[in-house]
Structure formats: C-alpha cells, structure tokens
Amino acid sequence: MPGTLHLLRATGSTSGLNTTRIAERTGDFYAPExxxxxxxAVAVAVAGALLLAFRRRSxxxxRVPLALAWGGSAATACWGGWLSLSAC
Structure with a gap:
C-alpha cells in the first residue's frame, strides 16, 4: 500500500493531497516520492530474502517469501535500468 501511494504521487496523482500541497508540487516533490x-521495493526484496534465508519449519x-524477493528485486532492477537510461 505505501509503495502504491508513493508511485501514484510520483506519477502526478493528487489523491490524498490538500489543495495547498497540490499547488506547491515541483521536482522537489516528485523526486523523493x-x-x-x-x-x-528494496524493503520487500530484503524481507523476502530474509524469510528465505532463515526459514525454519514455518x-x-x-511461495510467499519467493514472491516477495522476486517482486522486490525485479522492481529494484527496473529502477536501476530506468536511471541508467534516463542519465543518457
């Protein structure tokens, strides 16, 4: 849920923002989001990896820790790829 909200705000959504904050949005708002x-995404990948590494008769x-590690690491890799492409 938090990741979805930050992603929506980073892409221009105004949900959950008051009118003053909507008017003040600049690059300084979008980049941190x-x-x-x-x-x-990194936290999800780490949580999944830790659940896999320290798995005891749980x-x-x-599937749950595998999905967390896979999804989080994929999102992190995509972010790195996007930063590489946008730097050119």
Whole structure:
C-alpha cells in the first residue's frame, strides 16, 4: 500500500493531497516520492530474502517469501535500468 501511494504521487496523482500541497508540487516533490517507491521495493526484496534465508519449519508456504524477493528485486532492477537510461 505505501509503495502504491508513493508511485501514484510520483506519477502526478493528487489523491490524498490538500489543495495547498497540490499547488506547491515541483521536482522537489516528485523526486523523493520516486525514491520512496524504490525504498519500499528494496524493503520487500530484503524481507523476502530474509524469510528465505532463515526459514525454519514455518507454516508460511515457500511461495510467499519467493514472491516477495522476486517482486522486490525485479522492481529494484527496473529502477536501476530506468536511471541508467534516463542519465543518457
């Protein structure tokens, strides 16, 4: 949920913002929102990797930590690719 909200705000959505904050949006608003989205993706990848690494007779199926690690690392890799392309 937090990642979705930050992603929406980074792409221009005004949901959840008051009128003053909407009027004050500049690059200084959009850049941190994009970085916060990246931080959420990294946190999900780390959580998934830790669940996989320290897995002990857990009731949680193996699919859950695998999906967390896979999704979070994919989002982080895509972000790095986007930064590489936009730097040119």
């Amino acid at each position: 994009a970085v916060y989205t990246l931080f959420v 009731a949680m199926p193996l």
